[in-house]
Amino acid sequence: MIVPLIDTDLFTWMRDIRRTLHRFPELAYKEVETSALIAAELDKLGISFQQGLAGGTGIRAEIDGGNGQGPCVALRADMDGLPITEETGLPFSSIRPGVMHACGHDGHVAMLLGAAALLKNMDLTGKIVLLFQPGEESGNGAAAMLEDHALAGVDMIFSAHIDTHYPVGRITVDEGLICSYTDPFTIAIHGSGGHAARPHEAVDSVVVAANLVMNMQTLVSRRINPTHAAVVTVGRLEAGTVHNVIAEHALLEGTVRSADRETRERILSGLERVIRGIADMCNAEIQLKFFDGLPAVVNDPWATVLARNAALTVVGEEGVISQGAPSLGGEDFSFYQQLIPGCMVRFGGLKKKDAAGPAHSARFDFDEELFKHGTNWLVQVARQSLEALNPLKGVD
Ligand SMILES: [Zn+2]
Ligand SMILES: [Zn+2]
Structure with missing residues (x-):
């Protein structure tokens, strides 16, 4: 009616x-x-x-x-x-x-x-x-x-x-x-540039970024209760200038979505841990920034x-x-x-x-x-x- x-x-x-x-x-x-x-x-x-x-x-x-x-x-x-x-x-x-x-x-x-x-x-x-x-x-x-x-x-x-x-x-x-909770983020990776043929003289931000993106996916699959909804998406990845130069910097933009407070905290702290670990492993400097998050x-x-x-x-x-x-x-x-x-x-x-x-x-x-x-x-x-x-x- x-x-x-x-x-x-x-x-x-x-x-x-x-x-x-x-x-x-x-x-x-x-x-x-x-x-x-x-x-x-x-x-x-x-x-x-x-x-x-x-x-x-x-x-x-x-x-x-x-x-x-x-x-x-x-x-x-x-x-x-x-x-x-x-x-x-x-x-x-x-x-x-x-x-x-x-x-x-x-x-x-x-x-x-x-x-x-x-x-x-x-x-x-x-x-x-x-x-x-x-x-x-x-x-x-x-x-x-x-x-x-x-x-x-x-x-x-x-x-x-x-x-x-x-x-x-x-x-x-x-x-x-x-x-859900919405937590957009940016990740800035600072390595050091060099010749594409001499990677040992550089810190390759593209490889660091690739490591990061893949490891971030395990936050949802391995750290979160499978019955609780969550997503980590990297929507933008920018690095390098030309094929034969190792990229000094990389920038990632993404968002975390989570359906409850505990899941949110687990992902956000997990993301910080992954970044610390990969920064250490790759000898790069990585900065994570959250902005404009929503409850x-x-x-x-x-x-x-x-x-x-x-x-x-x-x-x-x-x-x-x-x-x-x-x-x-x-x-x-x-x-x-x-x-x-x-x-x-x-x-x-x-x-x-x-x-x-x-x-x-x-x-x-x-x-x-x-x-x-x-x-x-x-x-x-x-x-x-x-x-x-x-x-x-x-x-x-
Ligand atoms: Zn809209
Ligand atoms: Zn709308």
């Missing part, structure tokens, strides 16, 4: 916003036009907001139905694109080579604005905070939003991600861990009950499903959940089979029909949570 809430006008308005954002995508922390578009639409809706958060492009809007009384629930949308050149051939394709909305954040913004338009005209028993967050794909925009007090006074937070693994009309709701997304039990009830209202029993095993993808929504209870769900958005590529690919696209369920869920979860939280306010 689907609650009819989104009329054709609202749907078309959201779709147009999505397509405009899609045509003009912007990378993390550079969402200047995106932020201006959101501000202009909020202005038209008569919703008050604060601009300039999280380095400049973040927005925090408020719909206060409780006149300063009652609980406060936040809804969050991310808004950055990815450094990918679009190959979908869509009529509203990105006009910017090397930048593309390949993760659906254009849709997230459109739906949050749609929810704002609806919530603004509803009787609310508290306050709703709308967070438009930059830099989800890189730079941990959620953490930057928190530095600017995005969650001040907020009791609970919800978000959703479009997911083309599932058809339109499905919403995944899961308690507990849904996205795991762990859905709070009560927030998950509220998210599930809202999903049942919107798509009925048959539409509410589980994502199954936790994803080893990262999501900076986890930063909000470290402060207050929160729940993140996924909206099914599969286009006709084989019509589009996966998320983070140059052919990614989703079925815009999902806006009907998605926007409805945002509205329902916000309203129902305010009601559920209400009796708790004012009780000491």
Whole structure:
């Protein structure tokens, strides 16, 4: 059963916003036009907001139905694109080579604005905070939003991600861990250069790097409980200049993903040990640096009950499903959940089979029909949570 809430006008308005954002995508922390578009639409809706958060492009809007009384629930949308050149051939394709909305954040913004338009005209028993967050794909925009007090006074937070693994009309709701710990790293290897024919006079960074990459793989296969999920991936390896010169330096970039704290610690300390051992063995200097790590997304039990009830209202029993095993993808929504209870769900958005590529690919696209369920869920979860939280306010 689907609650009819989104009329054709609202749907078309959201779709147009999505397509405009899609045509003009912007990378993390550079969402200047995106932020201006959101501000202009909020202005038209008569919703008050604060601009300039999280380095400049973040927005925090408020719909206060409780006149300063009652609980406060936040809804969050991310808004950055990815450094990918679009190959979908869509009529509203990105006009910017090397930048593309390949993760659906254009849709997230459109739906949050749609929810704002609806919530603004509803009787609310508290306050709703709308967070438009930059830099989800890189730079941990959620953490930057928190530095600017995005969650001040907020009791609970919800978000959703479009997911083309599932058809339109499905919403995944899961308690507990849904996205893993993410620990990106760089490894800089400093050997010493020399003639390709005289390796004994040099320290070959290519051989050191090869040793490292192979040994790192044993961390997951030999150091981690096989029933616990973990990944170590080296996504980039750069060394040398020409075929007959031994490379003095090498640079590796990679990421560690892990589904629980203990596994994470075992891999990170294991990585340090492997590096020390190989540095010693090869007589090279190796520096390991972690950056922009993310905690795991762990859905709070009560927030998950509220998210599930809202999903049942919107798509009925048959539409509410589980994502199954936790994803080893990262999501900076986890930063909000470290402060207050929160729940993140996924909206099914599969286009006709084989019509589009996966998320983070140059052919990614989703079925815009999902806006009907998605926007409805945002509205329902916000309203129902305010009601559920209400009796708790004012009780000491
Ligand atoms: Zn993404
Ligand atoms: Zn995303």
